[in-house]
Amino acid sequence: MDKNTAVLTLKNLNKTYDNTTAVDSVSLDVVKGELLCLLGPSGCGKTTTLRMVAGFVKPTSGSVLIQGSDVTNQAPYRRDTGMVFQSYALFPHMTVAQNIAFGLQNIGFAAKAQTERVHEMLQLVELEHLSKRFPAELSGGQQQRVALARALAMNPAVLLLDEPFSNLDAQLRVRLREDLRALLKRIRITTLFVTHDQEEALMFADRVVVMRSGRVEQVGSPAEIYETPATRFVAEFIGWCSLFEGVVDGQGVFTTGKSIRLPLDHKPGPATVIVRPEYVKPAEALGSGPVFEARVTSNTYYGALCRLRLDVSGQEVLMEAHYPYGHGPSIGDRIEIRIDPKGARRLPAH
Amino acid sequence: MRNKALLGLRGQGEASTAWMWQIAPTVMLLLFFFILPLAGVVRTSFYPGTRSFGAEGFSFEQYLKVILDPFYRSVLIDTIVDGLIVSMVCLVIGFPVGYSLARLPPKQRRWRLILVILPLTLSLVVIVFGWIVILGRGGLVNQLLVSIGAIDRPIRLPYNRTAVLLILVQQFLPYMILSVMSVCSKIDPVLEHAAANLRANRFTTFRRVIVPLAAPGIVSGMILVFILTVSAFVTPRLVGGGNVQMLGSIIYEQVIVALNWPLGGALAMVLLIVTSIVISLANLLAAKKFARHRSSANAK
Numbered sequence: 230m231d232k233n234t235a236v237l238t239l240k241n242l243n244k245t246y247d248n249t250t251a252v253d254s255v256s257l258d259v260v261k262g263e264l265l266c267l268l269g270p271s272g273c274g275k276t277t278t279l280r281m282v283a284g285f286v287k288p289t290s291g292s293v294l295i296q297g298s299d300v301t302n303q304a305p306y307r308r309d310t311g312m313v314f315q316s317y318a319l320f321p322h323m324t325v326a327q328n329i330a331f332g333l334q335n336i337g338f339a340a341k342a343q344t345e346r347v348h349e350m351l352q353l354v355e356l357e358h359l360s361k362r363f364p365a366e367l368s369g370g371q372q373q374r375v376a377l378a379r380a381l382a383m384n385p386a387v388l389l390l391d392e393p394f395s396n397l398d399a400q401l402r403v404r405l406r407e408d409l410r411a412l413l414k415r416i417r418i419t420t421l422f423v424t425h426d427q428e429e430a431l432m433f434a435d436r437v438v439v440m441r442s443g444r445v446e447q448v449g450s451p452a453e454i455y456e457t458p459a460t461r462f463v464a465e466f467i468g469w470c471s472l473f474e475g476v477v478d479g480q481g482v483f484t485t486g487k488s489i490r491l492p493l494d495h496k497p498g499p500a501t502v503i504v505r506p507e508y509v510k511p512a513e514a515l516g517s518g519p520v521f522e523a524r525v526t527s528n529t530y531y532g533a534l535c536r537l538r539l540d541v542s543g544q545e546v547l548m549e550a551h552y553p554y555g556h557g558p559s560i561g562d563r564i565e566i567r568i569d570p571k572g573a574r575r576l577p578a579h
Numbered sequence: 580m581r582n583k584a585l586l587g588l589r590g591q592g593e594a595s596t597a598w599m600w601q602i603a604p605t606v607m608l609l610l611f612f613f614i615l616p617l618a619g620v621v622r623t624s625f626y627p628g629t630r631s632f633g634a635e636g637f638s639f640e641q642y643l644k645v646i647l648d649p650f651y652r653s654v655l656i657d658t659i660v661d662g663l664i665v666s667m668v669c670l671v672i673g674f675p676v677g678y679s680l681a682r683l684p685p686k687q688r689r690w691r692l693i694l695v696i697l698p699l700t701l702s703l704v705v706i707v708f709g710w711i712v713i714l715g716r717g718g719l720v721n722q723l724l725v726s727i728g729a730i731d732r733p734i735r736l737p738y739n740r741t742a743v744l745l746i747l748v749q750q751f752l753p754y755m756i757l758s759v760m761s762v763c764s765k766i767d768p769v770l771e772h773a774a775a776n777l778r779a780n781r782f783t784t785f786r787r788v789i790v791p792l793a794a795p796g797i798v799s800g801m802i803l804v805f806i807l808t809v810s811a812f813v814t815p816r817l818v819g820g821g822n823v824q825m826l827g828s829i830i831y832e833q834v835i836v837a838l839n840w841p842l843g844g845a846l847a848m849v850l851l852i853v854t855s856i857v858i859s860l861a862n863l864l865a866a867k868k869f870a871r872h873r874s875s876a877n878a879k
Contacts, residue, residue, distance in 0.1 A: 283772070283776060284775075285772050285775075304775070304780075305772070305775040305776060306774075306775040306776075306777075306778050306779055306780050307778075308776075310776065311776065312772075312773070312776045314769055314772070314773060316767070316769060318767065318769045318770050318772065318773035319773075320770060320773070320774075320788060321792070322791045322792055331774070331777050331779070331787070332777030332778055332779075335777060335778040335779045335780075335783060336778050379777065380776075380777075383777065383778065
């Protein structure tokens, strides 16, 4: 199969419940081996979209194509998808091995081939020693790996992950995320996954689809989404940023509020500009650029970094900075900051 | 916890006897209205002869009669078979109803649940007479059959075993439905999606996911219906009209009509023992098959 052919295609997918629109004309292509993430706040339609791909929800209009064939009206049990559910949905009355073999039995694997495939999958997720355990005897992380092995055993065209890390504690989450990404990349499986956690989306996905109230806001690589958000919603939903409303003059200088001036592009007129907090630094930490006087309104300690909310003559500016132990500013302090003009991004006008 | 600490403060002696007073009323109630009468039945069943009052002595006469007399033996076997049939039929009809009730949103479930429970609030005699009217010569069923030309003239529908079993099914169905519903509402619907995602069609999902997980409810529902059926005596007497003998109605006849308490007692004891054996077997089977995942799920 050609590398650039879409394994999964969504065409103008819509879903309306009574009077509310859950998913509004979503179109997507997921190519072979790609990790695509649907990201958005709860109720944005990302889970409904995933469930329409799996076949649990019937679209109001539009179509779902898996490997080129239209499966929109196909029953879930005929579709070539493998899903890892948020709650893992392991069968409580079956052992780990029986859970993994369940699907294989349904597609007519012979007993011997089943055993081999189950073993292969258990090796893949490193759970050979737990094959005879019941789900209730496993930790959350182990259950997740069983659910993954169960889905992968079927060798599905598309792997669907529904908030796969939300039931795990924070430390485990980060490690399993890296492991899972490496595993999925190794076996080159096409994956569609859903999350509300922007950090997870940025580090896990090849491409991120940001959704809001059923619509796609932006599609792009994690870096594109973070650095050049297409809308104010994306800018604010992904990470932290300062938002400035102002105007660009003939010289290409952007002015907002009483004192902030930043060199921007040469398209005069009103503009919305965002600045990520890592482009704002204490004056002494950044060599050049205009200096602004700022008053600290809050300072949150994050270990390696402090996140500060600053007031620059009435304009809120967010800054991420490292301060030596005991030298961080306190609320009400006046400090001098510089804003790196490279970090100022103009949002596309609508 | 707090209770214990409080009791501990009051002193060791008092604390260790306090629980006795708490359960005393229940123990008394059971003792006087259950254990003593039962002991009386046991004693009575070992009297020789047919005298209910002033009998003396000890013999296995009644039990030998129950086991050796072909009449009582066949009634005993028929009753057990009837119990199995009624509980199977209740399962087949009740499972889909219980399952679908469990999957309904609570608001829609409420009215249907009331419809299921409503027959339990009616007097058994009223239900049975209602059935006799429906099944009678001028009844609904006969009129319908005549009008569609299935039969030429009304036939005799009640007063046979089929009619008795039909009415028993109707009476005990709610217990099966409630039992299945309560266990099915604990089965996460997402498991059915997971099964579908693993290429299981509806029947496979039902057979390999729903039935095993609903097994505790199925077993308890069947046990309940079985017990109710083998001990039924009003329905067999009224609907059977003397043609259908079940152990419950025979015991009733011996105790109330024939006043032969020793034989009635022995029949009752045999029924009790047979029922206990059937229940233990069912529980044993269920426990063997489903013990592990249930105990591990509880441990979590």
